[in-house]
Amino acid sequence: MRATMKQALVPLALGVVTATTAGSCKLNLTPDTLIKGVQGYMEAKKDLTPENEYFVGRSVGTNILARNNYAYLDKDGWAEGQLKGFTLYVNAVGAVLANAALEVQHSGDRPSPIAGWHFVILDDSLVNAFAAPGGYVFITRGALQLANNEDELAAVLAHEIAHVRRGHALGSIKKSRISSVYKEALSSSVELDQQALGGLAQAFDGAMDDMLDSMLVKGYSRDTEFEADAVGMEIMARAGYNTDAFVAYLDRLQKQQSTGSGGFSATHPKASDRVATLKKIRSKFANNPVVAKRTARFAAARAAAEL
Numbered sequence: 001m002r003a004t005m006k007q008a009l010v011p012l013a014l015g016v017v018t019a020t021t022a023g024s025c026k027l028n029l030t031p032d033t034l035i036k037g038v039q040g041y042m043e044a045k046k047d048l049t050p051e052n053e054y055f056v057g058r059s060v061g062t063n064i065l066a067r068n069n070y071a072y073l074d075k076d077g078w079a080e081g082q083l084k085g086f087t088l089y090v091n092a093v094g095a096v097l098a099n100a101a102l103e104v105q106h107s108g109d110r111p112s113p114i115a116g117w118h119f120v121i122l123d124d125s126l127v128n129a130f131a132a133p134g135g136y137v138f139i140t141r142g143a144l145q146l147a148n149n150e151d152e153l154a155a156v157l158a159h160e161i162a163h164v165r166r167g168h169a170l171g172s173i174k175k176s177r178i179s180s181v182y183k184e185a186l187s188s189s190v191e192l193d194q195q196a197l198g199g200l201a202q203a204f205d206g207a208m209d210d211m212l213d214s215m216l217v218k219g220y221s222r223d224t225e226f227e228a229d230a231v232g233m234e235i236m237a238r239a240g241y242n243t244d245a246f247v248a249y250l251d252r253l254q255k256q257q258s259t260g261s262g263g264f265s266a267t268h269p270k271a272s273d274r275v276a277t278l279k280k281i282r283s284k285f286a287n288n289p290v291v292a293k294r295t296a297r298f299a300a301a302r303a304a305a306e307l
C-alpha cells in the first residue's frame with residue numbers, strides 16, 4: 001500500500017503528505033507542510049495567495065486519489081512526468097478551456113493556478129467530476145463514456161474549471177473552522193509545540209473534510225452549481241465550443257439519473273433543473289458550431305483508450 005501511494009503521489013506533485021499506516025489513508029503532515037497548508041486556508045478566499053491555494057489544492061487532490069484507491073488512468077505517464085493516452089487528450093482540451101477562462105472575468109475570481117492545471121481521469125464507472133483548489137480537476141471514466149463528442153467533454157471540464165475560478169471549494173470551509181485555526185496560528189507564531197501542532201492538524205483535517213464533503217458527498221448549494229454552469233458555459237463559448245453540447249450532455253445524464261444514483265446525482269441539482277437554467281441564459285453566449293475534426297479526434301482518442 002505504501003509503495004503504491006508514493007508512486008501515485010509523486011507524479012502528481014501532490015506529495016505534501018505521506019501515508020504512514022499500511023492500509024490506512026490517514027494524512028500525516030509535517031510541521032512545515034502543515035503550516036503552509038494552514039496559511040493556505042486560514043483566511044479562506046480573502047488574502048489567499050496563489051501559493052497557499054496550491055498547497056491546499058494538492059492536499060485535497062491527494063485525499064481524492066486516496067478515496068478512489070489510487071485508481072486512475074495512464075499511471076505510467078504520470079509516473080514518468082509525461083501526459084499519455086486519453087489523459088493527454090483530456091489535458092489538451094482542459095488547457096484550451098483554462099486559457100479561455102482567463103478571459104472570462106468575474107469579481108472575486110481566483111487567480112490562475114501557479115502550477116498550471118492537472119486533469120486526472122479516475123477509473124470509476126460512476127458519472128462524476130470534481131475540482132480541488134489550485135487547478136486539480138478529476139473526471140471519471142463514466143463521465144467520459146457518457147460524452148458523445150469533444151464539445152460535451154468540454155462542457156464537463158468547463159463546469160469544473162468554473163468551480164476553481166470561483167473558489168467554491170475554499171468557500172465551503174466552515175467559518176468556525178477558520179477562527180479555530182486563527183487561534184492556533186496566532187498562539188504559535190514562534191515555535192509550535194506538540195499540542196499546538198495537534199490543534200493545527202485537527203483544524204487542517206477539519207477544513208479538508210469540509211471541502212471533500214462538499215465535493216464528494218453533500219454537494220455545494222444549488223446557487224453555487226448554477227453559477228458553475230453559467231460560468232462554465234461562458235468559458236466553453238469563449239474557447240470556441242458549442243454550448244448546445246452542454247445541454248445535450250445534461251439531457252443524457254438526466255435519462256441516466258432516472259435509473260441510477262450516486263455521482264452527479266448525489267452532489268448536483270437535478271439535470272433537468274440545470275438544463276432549464278442553462279436554456280434561459282445560453283442566448284448570452286456565442287453558439288459555435290460543432291467542428292467535425294474535433295468530434296473525430298475525440299472518437300479516435302476514446303477508441304484508443306478502450307474506455
Ligand SMILES: [Zn+2]
Nearest residue numbers: 163225228268
Ligand atoms: Zn459542480
